[in-house]
Amino acid sequence: MTNHISTQIRQIARELLESKTVKCVIGYKKGTIPMREQICFARSPEQADELIWSGFCVLNQSKFLIGVEEPTAIVAQGCVTRNIIGLIRENRVKRENVHILGINSPGMLDHRKIAAKFPGREIKELWEHEDKIIASGKGFKETFPRKLFKRDNCYTCTHRNPVIYDQMIGEAGPETGGGNIDNTASPWEKKDYDQRWKIFTETFKDCIRCYACRDACPLCYCRECFVDSARPQWCGKTVEEADVHTFHILRAFHCAGRCTDCGACESACPVGIKMRRLTSKIEKDIRKMYGYSPGLKLDARLPLTEFSLNDPEGFIG
Amino acid sequence: MSDKSFQPKILAFLCKWCSYAAADLAGVNRLSYPPNITAIKIPCTGKMNPEYIIQAFRQGADGVWISGCHPGTCHYTSGNLIARRRFAVFKNLLEYIGIEPQRVRLSWVGSSEAHRFQEIAQDIVDSITEIGPARKMVKNIIPQSYQGVRKI
Ligand code: SF4
Ligand code: SF4
Numbered sequence: 001m002t003n004h005i006s007t008q009i010r011q012i013a014r015e016l017l018e019s020k021t022v023k024c025v026i027g028y029k030k031g032t033i034p035m036r037e038q039i040c041f042a043r044s045p046e047q048a049d050e051l052i053w054s055g056f057c058v059l060n061q062s063k064f065l066i067g068v069e070e071p072t073a074i075v076a077q078g079c080v081t082r083n084i085i086g087l088i089r090e091n092r093v094k095r096e097n098v099h100i101l102g103i104n105s106p107g108m109l110d111h112r113k114i115a116a117k118f119p120g121r122e123i124k125e126l127w128e129h130e131d132k133i134i135a136s137g138k139g140f141k142e143t144f145p146r147k148l149f150k151r152d153n154c155y156t157c158t159h160r161n162p163v164i165y166d167q168m169i170g171e172a173g174p175e176t177g178g179g180n181i182d183n184t185a186s187p188w189e190k191k192d193y194d195q196r197w198k199i200f201t202e203t204f205k206d207c208i209r210c211y212a213c214r215d216a217c218p219l220c221y222c223r224e225c226f227v228d229s230a231r232p233q234w235c236g237k238t239v240e241e242a243d244v245h246t247f248h249i250l251r252a253f254h255c256a257g258r259c260t261d262c263g264a265c266e267s268a269c270p271v272g273i274k275m276r277r278l279t280s281k282i283e284k285d286i287r288k289m290y291g292y293s294p295g296l297k298l299d300a301r302l303p304l305t306e307f308s309l310n311d312p313e314g315f316i317g
Numbered sequence: 318m319s320d321k322s323f324q325p326k327i328l329a330f331l332c333k334w335c336s337y338a339a340a341d342l343a344g345v346n347r348l349s350y351p352p353n354i355t356a357i358k359i360p361c362t363g364k365m366n367p368e369y370i371i372q373a374f375r376q377g378a379d380g381v382w383i384s385g386c387h388p389g390t391c392h393y394t395s396g397n398l399i400a401r402r403r404f405a406v407f408k409n410l411l412e413y414i415g416i417e418p419q420r421v422r423l424s425w426v427g428s429s430e431a432h433r434f435q436e437i438a439q440d441i442v443d444s445i446t447e448i449g450p451a452r453k454m455v456k457n458i459i460p461q462s463y464q465g466v467r468k469i
Contacts, residue, residue: 253407
């Protein structure tokens with residue numbers, strides 16, 4: 001599966017670069033260690049050969065379109081195209097500068113789940129073959145099914161096929177991951193306030209405030225983030241609970257009505273914090289209250305910049 | 318909480334075109350409302366930032382009250398309607414992580430509604446006194462685990 005799509009990406013990228021249709025192709029390349037693919041900027045036909053497609057293309061490269069002034073092609077699966085629409089809508093990206101190479105995502109893999117299968121052993125090499133993963137390392141080689149090791153957000157994905165594209169790579173595939181996105185938030189919703197606070201604290205207690213989640217997110221493009229602002233200082237610099245909570249509550253809220261549940265934040269986190277717990281609650285509320293899902297239409301107004309006279313207001317008073 | 322001596326600290330962010338004027342009017346009319354409320358004048362509820370709420374809790378407030386003009390009467394046409402959406406989502410998020418819903422209150426109080434201002438103020442103070450102090454978001458310079466040691 002993987003290989004012939006990689007070949008196709010390389011070939012198309014090569015053509016686009018040789019014909020000078022685009023200046024750069026943004027895609028993925030092999031990481032320095034297994035299961036950690038990196039973002040690749042191919043600027044010459046030779047560099048196009050570095051491009052690959054695998055189950056670990058978990059970062060959201062739409063972030064790198066922000067501010068590009070020259071024609072750029074981008075390899076984009078469903079969630080990435082949704083973020084591109086968001087960025088065009090927020091005037092960060094010009095549609096005419098982007099050449100979208102749409103691609104169906106088979107559901108990306110979670111390197112942490114796979115590593116957890118081999119405690120104390122290091123995976124040196126890993127291949128994907130159809131719906132199987134083959135991992136090998138010192139003294140072992142094992143085959144296991146792909147579908148048990150996907151990222152959480154890929155199970156509940158609703159748009160695996162690109163929402164917009166200029167050119168399609170490979171075939172369109174199934175549109176959904178099969179899971180129910182509302183369930184991400186429901187375990188907390190059933191609890192009482194003190195228990196919720198307890199699991200909330202528990203979920204975020206290991207955060208080291210490295211801001212990888214913010215830096216990976218295509219929505220976080222402010223010149224000055226609220227966490228970096230010194231005057232007023234919204235959030236202290238420590239890893240003390242109140243500061244970590246402030247950071248995560250506000251980070252999630254700043255993504256309200258814009259987050260496409262691409263999961264780049266969770267994939268980028270070095271300690272495995274599940275911050276989608278917060279963003280998916282907001283996503284669900286906005287969908288239920290205002291009937292809006294982000295990144296589906298180029299002319300849709302963002303839900304929190306808009307209003308309707310009969311918005312729910314049961315909480316007021 | 319059964320602590321009778323507990324006096325909640327409540328920050329009220331009041332729109333200067335309506336609720337702040339209502340608070341003034343309540344004063345002029347000699348309507349008394351609990352002194353636990355500290356009024357802060359904001360230009361419009363649309364200017365109210367969720368960061369302010371978090372900041373209030375971090376610094377030890379027990380509740381936050383945001384009050385603006387009734388829908389359709391905003392001085393800037395739609396500031397309160399935007400705020401309505403924003404705080405519907407934000408309040409849900411805070412509730413979701415375990416901040417009691419009573420601690421963040423939104424209301425519409427027009428500039429002539431001094432009585433309504435008084436009633437809501439009393440209600441907020443009562444409901445927060447009942448659930449006790451807010452300690453969840455407070456920024457501790459000294460981590461909780463060391464505090465016992467300091468007390469002796
Ligand atoms: S908050 Fe996370 S899931 Fe949402 S768009 Fe940003 S990186 Fe993607
Ligand atoms: S990436 Fe993880 S550790 Fe880093 S700030 Fe985000 S949640 Fe915290």
